Amino acid sequence: MMILPQNLRYSFSLDNTPFPPCKCDKEGSFSSESLKTRVPFIVQKIITTVKNHSSSSSSSATSNPEKVQEAQNVIIKELEQLINEMSDPSATLSLLKEEGDTIGDIKQCNEILTQYNFTDKTWVETPFIIWETYLYRRVGGIFARSKYWSDFDYFFDQKLETFISASQSVSILAKQTLADDIATLKTSTSTNADDSENFAGVLKGSLWGNQNDLSMFPDFDGDDFNQMQEKRQQSEASSAIASKAQSIVDGQDDDDDDNDEKKDTNDKVQTALATKILEDHSPQIWQYLKNNVKNGRIDIVLDNAGYELYMDLLLANWLTTHGYAKVVYFHCKRIPWYVSDVCKPDFYWILNDSPSQYRQQRQNMVAEGGIEALEVLTQKWKTYLENGTWKLEDDLFWTGLLPFHYLPENANQLWTEELTKSDLVIFKGDLNFRKLTHDLSWDPSVPFADAIGPLASKSIFAPPIVSLRTTKADTVVNVDSDIYKALDDSEPGWLTSGSYSTILFSNPRSDN
Numbered sequence: 001m002m003i004l005p006q007n008l009r010y011s012f013s014l015d016n017t018p019f020p021p022c023k024c025d026k027e028g029s030f031s032s033e034s035l036k037t038r039v040p041f042i043v044q045k046i047i048t049t050v051k052n053h054s055s056s057s058s059s060s061a062t063s064n065p066e067k068v069q070e071a072q073n074v075i076i077k078e079l080e081q082l083i084n085e086m087s088d089p090s091a092t093l094s095l096l097k098e099e100g101d102t103i104g105d106i107k108q109c110n111e112i113l114t115q116y117n118f119t120d121k122t123w124v125e126t127p128f129i130i131w132e133t134y135l136y137r138r139v140g141g142i143f144a145r146s147k148y149w150s151d152f153d154y155f156f157d158q159k160l161e162t163f164i165s166a167s168q169s170v171s172i173l174a175k176q177t178l179a180d181d182i183a184t185l186k187t188s189t190s191t192n193a194d195d196s197e198n199f200a201g202v203l204k205g206s207l208w209g210n211q212n213d214l215s216m217f218p219d220f221d222g223d224d225f226n227q228m229q230e231k232r233q234q235s236e237a238s239s240a241i242a243s244k245a246q247s248i249v250d251g252q253d254d255d256d257d258d259n260d261e262k263k264d265t266n267d268k269v270q271t272a273l274a275t276k277i278l279e280d281h282s283p284q285i286w287q288y289l290k291n292n293v294k295n296g297r298i299d300i301v302l303d304n305a306g307y308e309l310y311m312d313l314l315l316a317n318w319l320t321t322h323g324y325a326k327v328v329y330f331h332c333k334r335i336p337w338y339v340s341d342v343c344k345p346d347f348y349w350i351l352n353d354s355p356s357q358y359r360q361q362r363q364n365m366v367a368e369g370g371i372e373a374l375e376v377l378t379q380k381w382k383t384y385l386e387n388g389t390w391k392l393e394d395d396l397f398w399t400g401l402l403p404f405h406y407l408p409e410n411a412n413q414l415w416t417e418e419l420t421k422s423d424l425v426i427f428k429g430d431l432n433f434r435k436l437t438h439d440l441s442w443d444p445s446v447p448f449a450d451a452i453g454p455l456a457s458k459s460i461f462a463p464p465i466v467s468l469r470t471t472k473a474d475t476v477v478n479v480d481s482d483i484y485k486a487l488d489d490s491e492p493g494w495l496t497s498g499s500y501s502t503i504l505f506s507n508p509r510s511d512n
């Protein structure tokens with residue numbers, strides 16, 4: 001493990017980080033491909049979506065079709081301009097247009113762009129996390145400035161597809177969850193031992209739900225939920241790593257100590273291969289919950305809508321039903337974000353509309369009794385929202401340009417009034433992980449708590465933090481060097497395939 005000196009842990013600044021930020025300067029790298037093809041494709045797809053919507057959801061739209069059309073043309077022009085800038089090697093990040101931008105954080109965004117001289121940097125020179133986030137914020141502004149399109153979610157239809165096409169899995173899980181709920185209510189015989197296994201199950205369900213994000217699969221058409229899963233499996237992981245592990249064993253010499261060490265290494269690599277979880281802190285999370293949290297406050301910083309959100313709701317449901325959470329705060333995005341991130345309407349859609357959508361579209365593709373179970377569950381979740389057991393918030397910090405190291409100082413209210421009062425904050429997904437770790441080219445063995453800097457600091461009352469992430473970008477922390485090396489040697493693209501994951505925990509409130 002590489003431990004960072006204290007002074008480097010806490011003194012982050014965008015232009016002074018302990019490791020260099022991930023950028024697009026390496027030809028063929030994921031970030032460079034993102035700038036060249038993946039992200040422009042996403043913007044192009046927004047243009048198509050806008051063209052296909054003759055009117056927006058705005059009520060004034062129908063009475064003013066010409067104005068709507070005019071506004072549509074402006075939006076398309078600005079989006080095309082954005083695509084051109086991305087491919088222009090001399091273009092720098094321009095300031096966001098302020099006039100008419102109603103999102104609420106335009107001044108702060110422009111201050112950050114100016115303060116760190118991003119407006120003098122080309123896209124290639126700008127850290128990946130900054131330009132990618134800037135891109136989604138700029139698209140958000142283009143719509144927000146348009147009178148007739150300001151409430152239009154250009155990703156909405158895509159987002160629901162993962163939920164609709166996962167009907168089989170959703171309905172089976174609804175039935176199981178309902179059965180567990182009923183059993184828990186009827187008896188108080190559930191033991192901590194049962195809870196331990198059940199908790200690991202819902203936690204990992206929420207983890208693997210993160211494989212379903214559409215910024216990686218912008219051409220996903222929703223016909224087949226399994227298509228997305230299969231794409232993830234295309235790697236030759238199993239055989240490649242197994243043979244790597246075998247070669248470690250084969251190469252062993254006669255020295256017994258060496259043999260023991262090699263066997264340990266082999267076991268570690270094999271376990272990572274079998275579980276696909278490269279570092280798993282779920283036992284520590286469980287110990288913390290069991291011993292410290294009863295009727296507590298849990299926060300979930302959400303990632304993707306649709307199927308992943310459903311898995312997060314099942315996790316929250318379990319924590320609530322089993323008495324660990326008295327209140328769960330869900331944090332979602334204010335504006336359409338990284339294609340499939342949850343906005344408030346996506347959350348309400350699952351609670352209000354998903355059972356009827358299944359009735360209309362998937363009658364024959366759900367488990368028997370599954371829709372009824374989903375109805376009961378979603379009804380219960382609506383009651384949770386109504387009576388304040390669950391709360392849904394969309395602070396603008398989550399769609400701001402800054403990594404989370406700057407959260408305590410830059411989102412004071414969110415930090416002091418909300419997150420420091422939490423017993424556990426669960427960050428979902430890859431983007432949240434990148435923002436937690438500043439998206440640097442870390443030495444992979446740097447501990448999670450070191451990489452999240454101030455968010456692991458006792459002195460500012462940082463809460464216990466969990467990151468549940470399937471790996472879809474180049475940055476990784478808290479992964480054993482042998483495991484990292486074995487994967488790197490044998491499986492090109494493993495870092496960004498989403499096939500592997502980490503469950504990481506930092507607890508600044510513990511005495512250790």
Ligand SMILES: O=P(O)(O)OC[C@H]1O[C@](O)(CO)[C@@H](O)[C@@H]1O
Nearest residue numbers: 213215303429430431432472473
């Ligand atoms: O939905 P998630 O897990 O946050 O993944 C989003 C990630 O997908 C990407 O768009 C591609 O990796 C990243 O830029 C981003 O970190």
